[in-house]
Amino acid sequence: MKKTRVCGLLGIKYPIIQGGMTWIANAELAAAVSEAGGLGTISPNAGMRLEDNVELNLVQQIRLARELTAKPFAVNIVVLIPEIAALVDVLIDEGVPVVTTSAGNPRLYTPRLKDAGVKVLHVVSSVRQAQVAEECGVDAVIAEGFEAGGHNGFDELTTMVLVPQIADAVEIPVIAAGGIADARGFAAAMALGAEGVQMGTRFIATTECNAHPDFKRRIIDSNDTDTMITGRALSPTRGLKNKFSAMVAEMDKRGTTADELLALIGLGRSRMGQLEGLVEEGELYCGAISGMIHDIVGAGDVVRSMVQDYDIIVAGLR
Amino acid sequence: MKKTKVCDLLGIKYPIIQGAMGLIAGAELAAAVSEAGGLGVISPNAGEPDWSKVGDNIRKQIRKAKSLTTKPFAVNFPIHMIKDDRTLIDIAISEGVKIVTTGAGSPVLHTTYFHQHGIKVLHLVATVKHAVGAEKSGVDIVIAEGYESGGINSPDELTTFVLIPQVVDAVKIPVVAAGGIGDGRGLAAALALGAQGVQMGTRFVATTECLAHPDYKKAIVEAGDTATVITGRGLMMFRGLLNDLTKELRKKEMAGAPDEERSVKMFSKLSESALLQGDVVKGQAACGEVAGLVHEVISAGEVVRRMVVDYDKIVKGL
Numbered sequence: 001m002k003k004t005r006v007c008g009l010l011g012i013k014y015p016i017i018q019g020g021m022t023w024i025a026n027a028e029l030a031a032a033v034s035e036a037g038g039l040g041t042i043s044p045n046a047g048m049r050l051e052d053n054v055e056l057n058l059v060q061q062i063r064l065a066r067e068l069t070a071k072p073f074a075v076n077i078v079v080l081i082p083e084i085a086a087l088v089d090v091l092i093d094e095g096v097p098v099v100t101t102s103a104g105n106p107r108l109y110t111p112r113l114k115d116a117g118v119k120v121l122h123v124v125s126s127v128r129q130a131q132v133a134e135e136c137g138v139d140a141v142i143a144e145g146f147e148a149g150g151h152n153g154f155d156e157l158t159t160m161v162l163v164p165q166i167a168d169a170v171e172i173p174v175i176a177a178g179g180i181a182d183a184r185g186f187a188a189a190m191a192l193g194a195e196g197v198q199m200g201t202r203f204i205a206t207t208e209c210n211a212h213p214d215f216k217r218r219i220i221d222s223n224d225t226d227t228m229i230t231g232r233a234l235s236p237t238r239g240l241k242n243k244f245s246a247m248v249a250e251m252d253k254r255g256t257t258a259d260e261l262l263a264l265i266g267l268g269r270s271r272m273g274q275l276e277g278l279v280e281e282g283e284l285y286c287g288a289i290s291g292m293i294h295d296i297v298g299a300g301d302v303v304r305s306m307v308q309d310y311d312i313i314v315a316g317l318r
Numbered sequence: 319m320k321k322t323k324v325c326d327l328l329g330i331k332y333p334i335i336q337g338a339m340g341l342i343a344g345a346e347l348a349a350a351v352s353e354a355g356g357l358g359v360i361s362p363n364a365g366e367p368d369w370s371k372v373g374d375n376i377r378k379q380i381r382k383a384k385s386l387t388t389k390p391f392a393v394n395f396p397i398h399m400i401k402d403d404r405t406l407i408d409i410a411i412s413e414g415v416k417i418v419t420t421g422a423g424s425p426v427l428h429t430t431y432f433h434q435h436g437i438k439v440l441h442l443v444a445t446v447k448h449a450v451g452a453e454k455s456g457v458d459i460v461i462a463e464g465y466e467s468g469g470i471n472s473p474d475e476l477t478t479f480v481l482i483p484q485v486v487d488a489v490k491i492p493v494v495a496a497g498g499i500g501d502g503r504g505l506a507a508a509l510a511l512g513a514q515g516v517q518m519g520t521r522f523v524a525t526t527e528c529l530a531h532p533d534y535k536k537a538i539v540e541a542g543d544t545a546t547v548i549t550g551r552g553l554m555m556f557r558g559l560l561n562d563l564t565k566e567l568r569k570k571e572m573a574g575a576p577d578e579e580r581s582v583k584m585f586s587k588l589s590e591s592a593l594l595q596g597d598v599v600k601g602q603a604a605c606g607e608v609a610g611l612v613h614e615v616i617s618a619g620e621v622v623r624r625m626v627v628d629y630d631k632i633v634k635g636l
Contacts, residue, residue: 002636127543127610146465147477155544158466158477160498160507161607165543168611179479184511188479191506191632224446224484225474233572253552255574288480291446292487314636317509318320 001310005173006196009139010098010119011072013037014307015196016186017121017142017175018203018299020076020100021150021285023047023271026210027061029203029299031068036300037307040065041074041100044087047210047275050268055086062094072097074121079104092116103151106136121175125153130166130174141170142198145178149201149287150270152229152236160192167193181289183309187317199302201287206299212277215284216296218242224291234261240284244269319629323492324515327458328417328438329390331355333515334505334622335440335461335494336522338394338419339469339604341367341593342529343522345379347618349386350527354619355626358383359392359419362399362406365529367590369399373409380413390417392440397423404431411435422470425455440494444472449485449493460489461517464497468520468606471548471555479511486512500608502628506636518621520606525618533596534603541609550581559603563588 006015016038018030026047030040042065044058058075065073075096077087080103088109091099099113102123113120114137122133123142130141143166145159146152157165159178167174176189177198189197204211205219218240230248231237233256239245251260265283273282324333334356336348344365348358360383366375376393383391393410397420400406407428410418418432421442432439433456441457443449449460462485464478465471476484478497486493495508496517508516523530524538537559547560549567558564563582570580582588582602592601616624 145477145479146475147480156465156548157543157607158464158498159479160464160477160504161466161500161543161610164501164503165610179477182483184483185479187510187636188507190636191510192503224476224480229475253574255572288476291484292480313510314633317506317633317636 001307001314004190004195006140006175009173010039012039014303015175016303016306017041017074017100017196017198019177019198019200020074020102021200021204021274022078023275024204024209024211025076026208027064027068029206029208029210030073031065032206032208032299033203033303034065034069034071034073036303038303039072039074039098040069040299041076043076050271054083055090058087058090059094062090062096074098074100076100076102077109078102079106079108084109088112091118100142101138106133106138110136110138123177124166125162126155126157127165127169130170134170134172138172140173140175140195141166142175142177143194144198145176147238147288148178149227149238149290150285152238154236156236159189163189163192163194179287179289181292183306183313185289186306186310187313201290202293202302203299204286205293205296206302207296208299211274214277214279215274218279218284219286219290220293220295222286222290224288227286227288227290231261231265234258237283238285238287239273240286240290242273242284243280244273244283319626319633322509322514324459324494327492328357330357332622332626333494334625335359335392335419335515335517336618337496337517337519338392339519339523339530340396341365341589343394344529345382345386347522347525347527347529348391349383350525350618351522351622352383352389352391353387354622356622357390357392357417358387358618359394361394362396365594367587367594373406376406376409377413380410380415384414392417392419394419394421395428396421397425397427402427404428407431411437419461420457421461425452425457429456442496443485444476444481445474446484446488449489453489453491457491459492459494460485461494461496462513463517464495466557466607467497468546468557469604471557473552473555478508482508482511482513498606498608500611502625502632504608505625505629506632519604520609521612521621522618523605524612524615525621526615527618529594531594531596534593534598535615537598537603538605538609538612539614541605541612543607543610545609546605546607553577553581554583556582556602557604557606559598559605559609561599561601561603563600563602
C-alpha cells in the first residue's frame with residue numbers, strides 16, 4: 001500500500017495505529033504493532049494494580065517497549081486525569097516520540113510536548129474539536145466515531161460522517177478510528193479522506209495484549225448487536241452487554257445523574273472487567289465492530305493481513 | 319465506475335439508489351435519479367399526507383415518473399403501514415412497477431407475491447439477523463442502513479461502518495449501504511466495506527426536484543456535523559434536525575419521562591409541517607448525520623454524476 005503523510009510524520013511503514021486502551025495497552029502489544037510496521041501505543045496504567053504508582057508503571061512500560069523494539073511507539077494520555085502533569089514529565093524525560101492525547105483540552109499540554117520534540121495526535125469526535133486541536137498545533141487528529149469502544153463523544157457522529165467532514169475542515173492529517181477491524185474498514189477510511197486508522201478492539205483480541213483471556217473470549221464470541229452505549233448523562237461509554245451494563249442502562253432509562261453514575265462505577269470498574277476478567281461485574285470497553293472479530297491472533301499478523309488485503313480490496317474497486 | 323451486481327440485477331448504470339423519504343420522494347425526483355443512471359424510488363405518500371388517499375397518489379406518481387423516464391425506478395412500501403393488505407401493491411403491479419423497496423416490517427409477508435409478478439425486492443435491514451432473515455424470505459438485495467441515517471432508525475444502533483461488512487459476511491445476496499453517505503467518498507467507502515451499491519436520502523432531499531419545502535432543504539444545506547439528534551430511544555427511534563421539538567423530547571428522555579411524552583408518533587402532522595410546510599423549528603425534520611457534508615441544493619442528476627466522477631478519482635488515489 002502507498003505511504004501517507006501519517007507514515008512520514010511518525011516514521012512508520014504503515015498508517016495503522018493501535019489505540020491506547022486503558023489498563024490493557026501494554027508494552028508487549030505496542031512493541032508487536034510497531035515491529036510489524038504500525039504504531040503501537042502504551043497506556044500509562046497498563047497492567048498495574050489500583051494502588052500502584054502510575055508514573056512508575058509508565059516508566060517501566062516505556063523501557064520494556066524499548067527493549068522489545070527500536071521502532072517508534074506512542075503513549076496515550078487522558079488529559080482529564082489528576083496525574084497528567086507528572087505523566088507529561090515522564091514522557092518527555094523518557095524521550096517518547098509520539099503521544100496521543102484524549103478526553104481533555106489539547107491546549108493544555110500540546111505546546112510543552114511539541115517543544116520537547118514529541119509528535120502529538122489528539123482524539124476528536126466533532127469538526128469543532130478537530131479545528132481547535134489544529135489551532136493548538138497538534139500534528140494529526142484521530143477522528144473517533146460513535147462505534148468506538150470506551151468513552152465516546154457526546155455528539156454521536158459515526159466514522160462514516162465524521163471522517164470526511166473533518167478531512168474537509170482541517171489541513172493536518174486525519175486518522176480514522178471507530179468500527180475498523182480489517183482491511184475493508186482500512187480502505188473505507190482512506191476513501192473517506194483519512195490518512196491512517198486507529199484500532200482498539202481488534203488489538204485486544206491478540207496474543208500480546210494483557211487483557212484477561214475471558215474478556216478476549218467475550219469479544220470473539222460477540223455478534224453485531226452485543227455492544228451498547230450506557231451512561232449518556234456522565235460520559236457515553238460503549239462496552240459489551242453484561243450484568244453491569246444492564247444495571248447502568250436501567251438507570252439511564254429512568255433518568256439518572258452524573259453523580260449517581262460515578263458512585264456506581266467507582267474506581268477501576270473497567271480494570272475489573274478487562275484485567276481481572278470479572279466479565280459480568282466489570283466494565284468491558286468494546287467497539288461495535290467486535291462481531292467481526294473471530295479469533296485471537298498475533299498483533300503483527302493483524303497489521304500484516306490488513307496491509308495485504310488492502311491492496312486486494314483497492315484493486316477490486318477500480 | 320465499475321458495474322456491480324446491483325447494476326445488473328436492477329438494470330441500472332450506477333449502483334446509486336435514492337431513498338424513499340416519506341412525503342417528499344415524488345416522481346420528479348425518482349425520475350431524475352433514474353435518468354442519471356441511478357435508481358429513483360417513489361414514496362407512496364409523496365406530497366399526500368392523507369394516508370387514505372395514497373392509492374390514487376401511487377398511481378399518479380408512477381404514471382408521472384413513467385412520463386419522465388423510460389429507465390427503471392422503484393416504489394417503496396413501508397410494511398408497518400400496509401401490513402397484509404395488498405391493495406396498494408396491486409396498484410403498483412397494475413401500473414407495471416418492476417422494482418420495490420420494503421422496510422419496517424417482515425419481508426415474509428409480500429416478497430413471494432412480488433416475485434410472482436416479476437418484481438425485484440430490496441429490503442431494508444439494520445442487523446445481521448434481519449439481513450439473514452430477509453435473504454431466507456427470498457429478497458433480491460438487502461439495504462443495510464446504519465445509525466447515522468435520517469428518519470426512523472433501528473434500536474440496535476449499528477453504524478454503517480460496522481453493519482456493512484458484517485452483513486456482507488452473513489448473506490450471499492448483494493448488500494446496498496445506507497446511512498451517512500453523501501458524496502463520492504462515501505460511495506467508495508461503502509464499496510470498500512463490501513457493499514455493491516449505496517442508498518442516500520438526505521443528500522437527495524437537497525435537490526431541485528425533491529418535493530421538500532425550500533426551508534427544509536435550506537436547513538439541511540446549512541446544517542453542521544452536530545445538527546441532528548436521535549429521539550424516541552427505546553420507542554420509535556428517529557433521527558432528525560436538532561430543533562425546539564427534538565431538544566424538548568431529548569430533555570424529557572434524559573430526565574426519564576414516560577414513553578408517551580418523549581416520542582413523536584409515526585406520520586404525525588409534525589413531519590408534514592417540517593417537510594412540506596417548512597417549519598423546521600417546531601416540526602419533525604428527518605435528517606441524516608451526513609447533512610454536514612451537504613452544502614448546496616443541486617439537481618438530483620448532478621448528485622449522481624458528481625459521485626461517479628469523484629468515485630473514480632478517489633479509487634485511483636487509494
